Amino acid sequence: xxxxxxxxxxxxxxxxxxxxxxxxxxIAEEYRISSKSVSRDVARINDFLAEHRELMQNAxxxxxxxxxxxxxxxxxxxxxxxxxxxxxxxxxxxxxxKEDMLFIVSKLRKxxxxxxxxLLDEVILxxxxxxxxxxxxxxxxxxxxxxxxxCIDGKKVISVTYLKMDRxxxxxxxxxxAIMFSEYYFYLIAYAADDTQYKARYFRIxxxxxxxxxxxxxxxxxxHSFDEGDLxxxxxxxxxxxxxxxxxxxxxxxxxxxxxxxxxxxIIEQNGTKSVITAEVNYGRGIIMYLLSQGSWVKVLEPKPxxxxxxxxxxxxxxxxxxx
Numbered sequence: 001x002x003x004x005x006x007x008x009x010x011x012x013x014x015x016x017x018x019x020x021x022x023x024x025x026x027i028a029e030e031y032r033i034s035s036k037s038v039s040r041d042v043a044r045i046n047d048f049l050a051e052h053r054e055l056m057q058n059a060x061x062x063x064x065x066x067x068x069x070x071x072x073x074x075x076x077x078x079x080x081x082x083x084x085x086x087x088x089x090x091x092x093x094x095x096x097x098k099e100d101m102l103f104i105v106s107k108l109r110k111x112x113x114x115x116x117x118x119l120l121d122e123v124i125l126x127x128x129x130x131x132x133x134x135x136x137x138x139x140x141x142x143x144x145x146x147x148x149x150x151c152i153d154g155k156k157v158i159s160v161t162y163l164k165m166d167r168x169x170x171x172x173x174x175x176x177x178a179i180m181f182s183e184y185y186f187y188l189i190a191y192a193a194d195d196t197q198y199k200a201r202y203f204r205i206x207x208x209x210x211x212x213x214x215x216x217x218x219x220x221x222x223x224h225s226f227d228e229g230d231l232x233x234x235x236x237x238x239x240x241x242x243x244x245x246x247x248x249x250x251x252x253x254x255x256x257x258x259x260x261x262x263x264x265x266x267i268i269e270q271n272g273t274k275s276v277i278t279a280e281v282n283y284g285r286g287i288i289m290y291l292l293s294q295g296s297w298v299k300v301l302e303p304k305p306x307x308x309x310x311x312x313x314x315x316x317x318x319x320x321x322x323x324x
Contacts, residue, residue: 005041008031008033008041009041009044009045012027012038012041012042012045012070013045013048016045016061016070016071016072017072018110019072019077019109019110019117021064021067021069021070021071022069022070022071023067023068023069023070024038024039024063024068024069024070025068042061042063042070045061046060046061049061056074057074057075058074058075059072059073059074059075060072060073060074061073078108080117080119080120083108083109083120084120084123084124086108087105087108087124087127088127090104090105091127091128091131093181093184094131094132094133094134094184095133095134095141095181095184095185095186095206096133096141096142097133097136097140097141098128098131098133100140100141100142101128101131101133102128105124105128109121109124134184134185134206135206136206137163137206137207137208137209138205138206138207138208138209141186141205141206144205144206144208144211145179145186145205147211148176148179148188148205148208148211149179151176151211151213152176152177152178152179154217155217155218155219155220156176156213156214156216156217156218157173157174157175157193157213157214157216157217157218158173158174158176158211158212158213158214159171159172159173159174159211159212159214160172160174160188160203160208160210160211160212161208161209161210161211162203162207162208162209163207163209164207169209172192172201172203173192173193173194173214174188174190174191174192174193174201174203175190175191175192175193175218175220176188176189176190177189177190177191177200177220177224177225179205180238182238183238185204185205185206185238186204186205186206187202187203187204187205187238188202188203188204188205188208189201189202189203190203191220191224193218198223198224199240200240201240202238202239202240238286239282239284239285239286239287240282240284241282241283241284241285241286241287242282242283243280243281243282243283244280244281244282244283244303244306245278245279245280245302245303246278246279246280246281246283246287246300246302246303246306247268247276247277247278247300247301247302248276248277248291248298248299248300248301249274249275249276249277249298249299249301250274250275250276250277250294250297250298251273251274251275251297252294252297252298253297255267255275258277258294259277261290262277262279262281264279264280264281265277265278265279266278266279276301283305283306287306288306288309288310288313291310292310292313292314
C-alpha cells in the first residue's frame with residue numbers, strides 16, 4: 001500500500017515538473033482515491049520541496065482556483081514572457097530547420113508555467129506557420145555546431161567538405177578556433193592546418209557538408225586564440241580583416257541604430273543633424289557593405305584607404321546604372 005502511494009506521489013510530481021496542470025478531481029478518478037488523499041499527496045510533495053528549497057529553486061505546488069488544479073511554481077521555470085522572447089529570437093534568426101526549431105520550442109515549452117499557456121501556444125503557432133528557414137547545405141546545423149564545439153574544446157585538427165559561394169566543393173584541413181553567429185548564420189573561425197601566418201578564415205557552418213576529425217591535436221598560443229567577446233565588438237559582419245579605427249560622418253534618421261550596430265562606436269562631434277562617429281572595426285568587405293547600405297547618410301573621413309574603397313565602389317555602382 002505504501003509503495004503504491006509512493007509511486008502515485010512520484011507520478012504526480014513528475015507531471016507537475018513537466019508543467020502539467022493537475023486537476024484534483026481527475027487525479028482522484030484516475031487513481032481511484034479521494035480528493036483528500038490527493039491533497040495529502042500534494043502536501044507530501046510540498047514537504048519535500050520545502051526541505052530541499054535551495055536544490056529545487058524555491059519550487060512550490062499551489063492550487064489554482066481558476067483551473068481547479070495544482071500547478072508547480074519555480075524560480076527555475078521560464079515565464080511565458082521569457083519564452084515568448086526566446087521564441088521570437090529563434091524565429092527571427094531563421095538559422096535552424098523548421099524541424100529543429102519545432103523541437104527546440106517544444107522542449108522550452110515544457111518548462112514554462114501553466115498560466116496563459118493557451119494564449120502562448122496560439123501566438124507561437126502563428127509565428128511557426130510563417131517560419132521560413134534559410135537554405136542549408138548540411139544535414140543539421142545543430143549537429144554540425146555541437147561537433148565543431150567539441151573539436152574546438154579538444155583542440156582537434158579537422159577536415160571539412162565545404163561549399164563555397166560559387167557552389168564549388170572544396171576540402172579544407174583546419175585548426176578550429178571559435179564559433180560566432182551573425183545575421184542568420186553560424187560561422188566557424190579557423191586557421192588552415194599548414195598556415196604558419198595564422199590568417200583567420202571564416203566558414204558558414206550550414207555549408208559544411210562533412211567533418212572528419214584527425215588524430216592529431218594542436219595548440220594555439222595566446223596571440224592566436226580568439227576572444228569571442230572582443231571579436232563580436234569589432235567584427236559584426238563575419239568578413240576577416242585587420243583592426244582599424246574608422247571615422248565617418250552620419251546624418252541619417254536613426255543615430256542609435258548605428259551605435260548599436262557598431263559596439264565600439266563613439267560620437268566625437270555633433271553639429272545639428274550631423275554626427276561624427278569613430279569606431280574600431282575589422283577592415284574588410286563587411287564594414288564597406290554596411291557603410292554603403294546607409295547611402296548618402298554616410299561620408300567616410302578616415303582612414304584614407306577606406307575612403308578610396310568607398311569611392312571606388314560608389315563609382316562602380318554608378319557605372320552599372322549607365323550600362324545599356
